[in-house]
Amino acid sequence: MESARPAPHAQAGSSADMTQSTEEDSLVDGPLISADALQSAMRREFQSVPTTCPAGFLSLMHVVYVVLSLCVGVLCVLKFGQEEECSRILGSVQGDSVIVFGKVFLWVLMLLLTVWTHHHHSRVRSRGYLSFYRQTQRLKQLPLLIHSTGNVLLLLLLALRLPQTIHASVMLSILGVEVLVAVPCLLYYTVKVMQFNRQRAAPDVSQEEHSHTYSVTSLPTETGFRGLSGLEEVVEKQADLIEYLKQHNTLLSKRLLNLTAQH
Template sequence: MDSKGPSLYAQPGSSADMNRSVEENSLVDGPLISPDALHSAISREFQTVPTPCHAGVLSLLHVVYVVLSVCVAVLCVLKFGQEDMCMSILGSTSGGDAIVLGKVCLWVLVLVFTGCMQHHHNKVRSRGYLRFYRQTQRLKHVPFTIHSAGNVLLLILLASKLSLTVRTYMLLSVLGVELLVAVPCLLYYSVKVMKFNRDRAAPDVSQEEFSYPYSVTSLPTETGFRGASSLEEVVEKQADLIEYLKQHNSLLSKRLLNLTAQH
């Protein structure tokens, strides 16, 4: 009789604890957002990178500049019988000065384009696409480096005491090398960015999550060093994880509000 006594009486707060436990279990066992639904929601919020159009315009201007420079060098600097036409077009400006001024304007355009690229790639990085950011990190600086090196060679040629003919041919050679290196780099960059825009992939952390079975242990939670990973790489991974979790929580909040409105 006495052994059954304690079981007949519930201790204070046991009913509330039981109700809370039931509610927590119901929340845990409730329907979760499928990874496919989350991926589709993130894909709808994907923002394309508009720099391929800018790279195409810059490449076209580069080709036009080199063609006009060759024409000016042949007709106005080397003076193959077209002095009157050069005077009517350039006025008091010499052909060599016109080529140099055009080179300065082209370099300014490349500088503006590089800044525009950096701005858009920083936005891509903040949205969690660190892999794409690393793949194009060096590539987007190549055109500016090439044109800056060409400016240095141009200054050396202008300061040299070579004959006008030799200097003109060397100048055209520098402009030709710039064209053959910078334009293919811009085209290759444009192809990579267009592929990125066409794929409309989820952020890197989301892709890692979808490549494994959905579970708590499969979430990217690396916080330390592993192998040859550097401190910068770990910090970037953590930044990517934080950005992904912000998006994830935002989508979960919207889903919860929709479910609440339905009930």
């Protein structure tokens, strides 16, 4: 009897399987990149948020503006014996007009700072620091909102045309309350950004993978009834995460194509 011989296509298939298994073994046996090396590489690529110095400088300018406005309001608007000195310094411009001009200039600086911070926080979001972005999302807009509210109150005060003494007193009171609310917000924002820059942490996705946040043991805490606000927050986080992963995959694809072209 003739012994059964394997078909040619079976031999080709077995040789292909052996080749594939050999390649897979070579990939598995190859040197792997450790997690510590990846974390250190990510930290080397960390880019700090350069908004602390402008925020601190603007806080200082706000305090200086309010102090100067108090001096102008008391000496030049209320006219406590300094009419000649005010006329020599300010000329034909009224003291309350100088305060309003300074307020407009300060508001423009605050608007530029808000645009600047929004630009850099959008870049932080695109790099995967979603938690920091969400923590400072409203905080970075709050000083501009406070300044805008103060501007509205000053416009209403100018429209009421109150007596000079009451007008100056109310104006200075508005500026005093504004600085007591806006400056702490700016300082708190500055502290948050300084802490973020000092930590130089990896993106949120890498931190979650490293700490096993979504492990099996933590799954039961995520089930059950959720309120509307909690559900919206989860959906926002997932949307931010999906957007970051899309951008990250695009960047990795570009790097892979560049490496392939070089070799």
